[in-house]
Amino acid sequence: MKTLLQINASMQEQDAQSSQLSNTMADALLSRFVGMRHIKRDFSKDPIPHLDHSIFQSFYDPMAAQTPAQQAGLALSHTLILELKEADFIVLGVPMYNLMIPSTLKAWIDYVTRAGQTFQFTESGPIGLLEGKKCYISVTQGGNFLGTPNDLITPYLKAALGLIGITEIEFIYANGLAMGPQAAEAGLSEAHKQIAKITQTSEAA
Ligand SMILES: Cc1cc2nc3c(=O)[nH]c(=O)nc-3n(C[C@H](O)[C@H](O)[C@H](O)COP(=O)(O)O)c2cc1C
Helix, strand or coil: CCEEEEEECCCCCCCCHHHHHHHHHHHHHHHHCCCCEEEEEECCCCCCCCCCHHHHHHHHCHHHCCCHHHHHHHHHHHHHHHHHHHCCEEEEEEECECCECCHHHHHHHHHHCCECCCEEEECCEEEECCCCCEEEEEEECCCCCCCCCCCCHHHHHHHHHHHCCCCEEEEEEECCCCCCHHHHHHHHHHHHHHHHHHHHHCCCC
8 A cells, every 4th residue: 555645844724825735736646546545744733843962862872762852752753754664655835934944844854864764874975765755845935936046945855855865856836925916826826737737747646
């Protein structure tokens, strides 16, 4: 059975535009693969806490996880990594906050990027240990930074996910959402067109 891991990273519970786009993408995959297991994380309700040094230490020496906070942090990391390892498809809804991804999504990356688990250091540099996953990322932004030096989300997510072996990534962009009703409508319509194109042409969806 295939597995879909969906993460909505917006802090807005209702009406988040990135979540709506990621829901549309997830629904398309779920109707293509009937019965697919669906793991859904909504960071507006259950944000991932920031990693701290004591939890990070326990990643390298699980026996050192003595405190309840360390044990909880280690358990969270295990769970998140397991979800990722089991996923055939990863669908992310990512709003731009101050030119970057939401900090709780960065915290998720910090919990799942672990040497020996999801990547390995080698003499020629790090190699990703996760393979064969398709990732669809819906990015929403109030302005329109796509193709400018301030489009930091695209290269960052490619690099961060690529480090752990997730290299097959398709981005869906809804830009200009705070630039007036016409621009917002055009931005969302363009994003839905991108999703339709992906789901009609991709062998996956
Ligand atoms: C804290 C915060 C910071 C934001 N920073 C930016 C930004 O740097 N650039 C931008 O284009 N839009 C920015 N926005 C606008 C959001 O990216 C935009 O409203 C987006 O649609 C939010 O996605 P959501 O509806 O999924 O939450 C920001 C919004 C918030 C709440």
